Amino acid sequence: MTERDSTTITVAFQEAPPRVNEWRRFWRVFLQRRIVIFGLVILFLLVFSAIFANVIAPHDPYIGILADSLQHPNSTYWLGTDIQGRDTLSRLIFGTRTALMVGFVTVGIAGVVGVGLGLIAGYFGGVASMIIMRIMDALMGFPMLILAMLFAAVLGGGIQNVVIALSIATVPGYARVMNGLTLSIRENDYIMAERAMGSSNARIMLSHILPNAIPPMIVLVTLQLGGIIMAEAALSFLGIGIKPPGAAWGAMVSDGYRYLSNNPTLSFAPGIAIMLVVFAFNMVGDGLRDALDPRLRGIL
Amino acid sequence: MTELLRVNNLVTQFKTESGLVKAVDGVSYYIDEQEIIGLVGESGCGKSVSQLSVMQLISAPGDIAGGEIIFEGKNLLDYEANGPRMRAVRGAKIAMIFQEPMTSLNPVLTIGQQLTEMLHLHMKMNDEAARKRAIELMSLVGIPGAENRIDDYPHHFSGGMRQRVMIAMGLSCNPKILIADEPTTALDVTTQAQLLELMKDMVERFRTSLVIVTHNLGVVARYAQRIYIMYAGRIVESGTTKDIFGNPRHPYTIGLLKCIPRLDEEEGTKLVPIEGLPPNLINMPQTCAFLPRCSYRLDKCAREPWPEMTAVNGNHFIRCYADTKEKKK
Numbered sequence: 061m062t063e064r065d066s067t068t069i070t071v072a073f074q075e076a077p078p079r080v081n082e083w084r085r086f087w088r089v090f091l092q093r094r095i096v097i098f099g100l101v102i103l104f105l106l107v108f109s110a111i112f113a114n115v116i117a118p119h120d121p122y123i124g125i126l127a128d129s130l131q132h133p134n135s136t137y138w139l140g141t142d143i144q145g146r147d148t149l150s151r152l153i154f155g156t157r158t159a160l161m162v163g164f165v166t167v168g169i170a171g172v173v174g175v176g177l178g179l180i181a182g183y184f185g186g187v188a189s190m191i192i193m194r195i196m197d198a199l200m201g202f203p204m205l206i207l208a209m210l211f212a213a214v215l216g217g218g219i220q221n222v223v224i225a226l227s228i229a230t231v232p233g234y235a236r237v238m239n240g241l242t243l244s245i246r247e248n249d250y251i252m253a254e255r256a257m258g259s260s261n262a263r264i265m266l267s268h269i270l271p272n273a274i275p276p277m278i279v280l281v282t283l284q285l286g287g288i289i290m291a292e293a294a295l296s297f298l299g300i301g302i303k304p305p306g307a308a309w310g311a312m313v314s315d316g317y318r319y320l321s322n323n324p325t326l327s328f329a330p331g332i333a334i335m336l337v338v339f340a341f342n343m344v345g346d347g348l349r350d351a352l353d354p355r356l357r358g359i360l
Numbered sequence: 361m362t363e364l365l366r367v368n369n370l371v372t373q374f375k376t377e378s379g380l381v382k383a384v385d386g387v388s389y390y391i392d393e394q395e396i397i398g399l400v401g402e403s404g405c406g407k408s409v410s411q412l413s414v415m416q417l418i419s420a421p422g423d424i425a426g427g428e429i430i431f432e433g434k435n436l437l438d439y440e441a442n443g444p445r446m447r448a449v450r451g452a453k454i455a456m457i458f459q460e461p462m463t464s465l466n467p468v469l470t471i472g473q474q475l476t477e478m479l480h481l482h483m484k485m486n487d488e489a490a491r492k493r494a495i496e497l498m499s500l501v502g503i504p505g506a507e508n509r510i511d512d513y514p515h516h517f518s519g520g521m522r523q524r525v526m527i528a529m530g531l532s533c534n535p536k537i538l539i540a541d542e543p544t545t546a547l548d549v550t551t552q553a554q555l556l557e558l559m560k561d562m563v564e565r566f567r568t569s570l571v572i573v574t575h576n577l578g579v580v581a582r583y584a585q586r587i588y589i590m591y592a593g594r595i596v597e598s599g600t601t602k603d604i605f606g607n608p609r610h611p612y613t614i615g616l617l618k619c620i621p622r623l624d625e626e627e628g629t630k631l632v633p634i635e636g637l638p639p640n641l642i643n644m645p646q647t648c649a650f651l652p653r654c655s656y657r658l659d660k661c662a663r664e665p666w667p668e669m670t671a672v673n674g675n676h677f678i679r680c681y682a683d684t685k686e687k688k689k
Contacts, residue, residue, distance in 0.1 A: 186420075248463060249458055249460050249463040249464045250463060250465055250466045250467075252458065253458055253464045253465075253526075255450070256415055256450055256451065256455070256456040256458075257450060257451035257455065257477075257478050257481075258447040258448065258450035258451035258452060258478075258481060258482065259447070259451075259477070260442075260447060267469075267477075268466050271466075271468045271469065272466070272467070272468050
């Protein structure tokens with residue numbers, strides 16, 4: 061090795077192009093489509109109203125004034141009142157809290173359990189994979205909503221049991237995707253190199269395979285949030301979800317549809333809220349996928 | 361020089377649907393302290409598998425069926441393959457560098473995170489010390505501006521630079537042996553030369569023994585002190601580099617050397633390829649695996665099983681019945 065060699069290398073490095081800031085690139089692609097920004101704005105408003113529900117709700121969502129029952133939208137009750145005289149807008153705002161909480165907690169629990177199971181099954185293979193994935197396959201045999209209904213009916217209503225039922229119904233999806241990701245990631249040379257350096261299985265799984273699987277999992281989680289909120293609404297609509305007097309959009313739709321002909325806002329308002337939140341999560345999920353999927357780089 | 365590692369009769373086999381593949385079939389070799397040895401053979405002859413076996417990194421359907429690997433007086437095969445005692449050897453005592461620098465680093469972690477991981481794990485360093493040591497190592501392997509480059513991701517590095525990082529990682533815990541599995545195959549020729557030179561400097565500086573696994577005789581000619589030639593899962597010839605290049609005795613080695621151009625040859629001399637293909641390792645016969653391609657074959661070769669390694673002189677061994685010396689010129 062001569063001095064000339066090392067100088068050539070240095071020069072080559074000085075001429076390297078300026079580094080791309082990954083975060084800036086992420087935000088640029090993510091916010092490129094207007095519809096994604098629209099989705100983000102809706103989500104922001106929903107999260108805001110869920111957090112500050114007590115402050116912004118104009119009336120008590122649980123105790124109505126019976127004399128004011130079934131009012132049409134007016135200056136006191138912007139979206140009218142239900143049969144018990146409770147303000148629809150206030151119930152809608154408190155319903156946001158329920159919907160988002162069920163969504164995020166379910167995704168959190170199902171995500172952790174599903175990713176864990178998929179990771180173990182994919183990494184160890186053999187008997188572990190056999191047992192875990194066959195159970196997941198069996199659960200996947202049922203449509204998510206039917207499965208959630210079954211568990212909700214068995215466990216009884218209430219927010220806690222709805223979360224448990226929906227978690228059980230969504231775990232297989234996460235486990236399946238994570239299993240596939242792990243199977244492909246663990247074949248990489250760097251995993252072999254990592255083993256050759258004396259890392260334990262736990263270390264390889266948590267600090268090497270998991271970080272590689274996070275971007276697709278984030279996309280999956282966001283896209284599923286909408287579906288879970290919809291499933292919660294469906295359970296509440298059927299009366300096996302959130303128990304009265306708790307404010308839940310699905311229950312509001314079901315309470316309101318009896319008065320559909322003369323007071324349509326009662327059902328339409330929560331219905332539109334459900335639609336908007338699902339739409340918003342799907343748009344944001346799409347945007348995240350565009351920004352995180354390396355295969356789409358350069359196209360977008 | 362004292363002996364550091366001795367492998368005796370190592371057998372590694374893979375159970376496949378079409379039969380048992382003995383990828384490594386009774387390989388024995390040794391490495392002294394601070395020695396550089398070369399392990400040469402064509403693709404699929406078991407050279408990589410033999411090295412992965414030493415690290416106990418063979419996973420199903422592969423299985424180490426026999427032999428012993430004596431390292432610092434202990435048989436590594438007595439350790440559970442993924443147990444704490446074996447993990448304490450990997451990386452800390454015996455480190456390995458792989459062929460493909462482009463894929464041997466985790467793309468989502470920074471170079472610094474990957475370099476310091478080993479220092480945390482084996483040397484029990486704290487964050488600050490590990491980071492300092494990582495920068496030092498990066499400078500040592502010739503990465504300019506190491507302080508600025510340590511937080512870069514692997515895709516910011518070229519192949520040659522990544523292989524330098526791999527060398528730094530391999531040597532980070534002062535291992536006794538560094539196994540380089542085709543370390544330069546994926547790189548272009550000028551980078552190859554730089555990296556081999558770097559590896560030689562580094563193992564001298566760290567007082568580490570080096571095993572260069574390669575199919576390229578040219579790579580080992582300059583750096584290795586001793587060379588093992590492998591064919592079909594067995595070592596067929598071993599000796600000092602001078603023996604192998606100056607006085608090759610096994611027909612396979614002779615064939616290999618006829619395939620590469622020499623500077624001391626007369627102009628216009630043609631290269632002679634070895635006829636035929638390497639054998640299928642499934643259900644191999646007892647006789648010499650090189651027999652179908654051998655131009656020195658004797659009647660005895662087809663009747664008797666493959667002979668043991670026999671000394672030609674001193675430290676030069678071959679596994680062959682034929683007296684190639686007679687027929688050579």
